[in-house]
Amino acid sequence: MKRLAAFLAGTAFVAAAAAQSPFPHKTVRFVSGVTPGAASDTMARILAEKLPAVLGQAVIVENRLGAGGLVGARYVAQQAEPDGHTIMMYASAFTVSTLLSPGLDPKELTPVATVATIPTVLVTPPGKYKTAADFVAAAKAQGGKLVCADAGVGSATHMAFERFRFAAGFEATNVHTKGPGEALTEVISGRAECYFALVFQAQKMHESGKVSALVVSGPKRSSLMPGLPTTVEAGYPNSDYNFWVGALVSSKTPRDIVERLHKEIDALVQSPEVNERIRKLGADPLRMSIAEFQSMIDRELVDNAKLIKAAGIKAN
Numbered sequence: 602m603k604r605l606a607a608f609l610a611g612t613a614f615v616a617a618a619a620a621q622s623p624f625p626h627k628t629v630r631f632v633s634g635v636t637p638g639a640a641s642d643t644m645a646r647i648l649a650e651k652l653p654a655v656l657g658q659a660v661i662v663e664n665r666l667g668a669g670g671l672v673g674a675r676y677v678a679q680q681a682e683p684d685g686h687t688i689m690m691y692a693s694a695f696t697v698s699t700l701l702s703p704g705l706d707p708k709e710l711t712p713v714a715t716v717a718t719i720p721t722v723l724v725t726p727p728g729k730y731k732t733a734a735d736f737v738a739a740a741k742a743q744g745g746k747l748v749c750a751d752a753g754v755g756s757a758t759h760m761a762f763e764r765f766r767f768a769a770g771f772e773a774t775n776v777h778t779k780g781p782g783e784a785l786t787e788v789i790s791g792r793a794e795c796y797f798a799l800v801f802q803a804q805k806m807h808e809s810g811k812v813s814a815l816v817v818s819g820p821k822r823s824s825l826m827p828g829l830p831t832t833v834e835a836g837y838p839n840s841d842y843n844f845w846v847g848a849l850v851s852s853k854t855p856r857d858i859v860e861r862l863h864k865e866i867d868a869l870v871q872s873p874e875v876n877e878r879i880r881k882l883g884a885d886p887l888r889m890s891i892a893e894f895q896s897m898i899d900r901e902l903v904d905n906a907k908l909i910k911a912a913g914i915k916a917n
Contacts, residue, residue, distance in 0.1 A: 630688065637664060684855075712898060718843055724785075724788055740794075747794050765818055769840065
């Protein structure tokens with residue numbers, strides 16, 4: 602019994618010492634739910650490169666793919682130690698995937714810091730439509746037969762299309778592809794009439810004459826294509842879709858650690874070097890307080906639940 606008591610006392614001492622260790626005291630991991638090279642993954646790697654200088658620990662990126670980011674998110678929320686050393690780099694898919702697929706309550710993750718917003722752009726076959734109004738008129742005239750592509754069910758490109766479609770009041774046939782490259786090919790080939798492409802893709806294709814870029818689906822104009830109006834500016838209220846990228850941790854993480862991470866990530870986002878690197882990705886740096894980030898998530902969960910129901914969206 603004495604040996605057992607000593608063992609338990611020793612275990613409790615080690616646990617207590619670990620709990621009191623200053624943050625961070627070991628390698629910090631960003632969990633990325635998308636493939637290397639994707640926008641949010643690249644932003645995680647930018648932060649991982651810069652954070653060691655301020656945190657005093659190594660920072661790495663670990664890819665855990667599947668279910669629209671939910672595989673990685675479930676790991677961070679339900680399996681990793683809630684001590685701030687494991688961070689989920691997620692995007693606006695967080696407020697879609699958690700509604701479409703079971704297994705993660707959004708409340709199991711708490712927001713830390715926003716990093717960027719990535720505008721999507723309505724692209725159409727080259728020269729076919731001059732304005733968004735021209736496109737909407739054609740869509741209405743075809744009574745649901747007009748074909749539009751997206752990069753997958755529940756993706757930002759899909760949700761941007763549905764937001765715009767309902768705001769503009771037209772029906773269309775939606776084709777879910779395996780990714781951005783395939784979706785763009787559908788438009789370039791003329792098999793699809795529209796796609797909400799990420800702005801850096803839209804810019805390249807528009808400048809090469811392969812597609813026409815009409816409007817930006819985002820809360821504001823894109824710094825990469827400032828001449829394009831937003832869908833709201835084009836006359837369609839409540840048509841914008843905010844494709845954001847941000848960091849979240851387990852909701853069990855101590856508040857002081859959440860605030861420390863927010864402070865360091867936010868400082869990097871507004872630093873000249875990281876700010877410029879984000880813009881080169883075709884994104885716009887996005888800064889919010891923790892409370893503002895949480896409010897945005899709460900609003901999106903409500904809005905997306907309504908949109909998913911209205912559009913009849915179901916997970917693959």
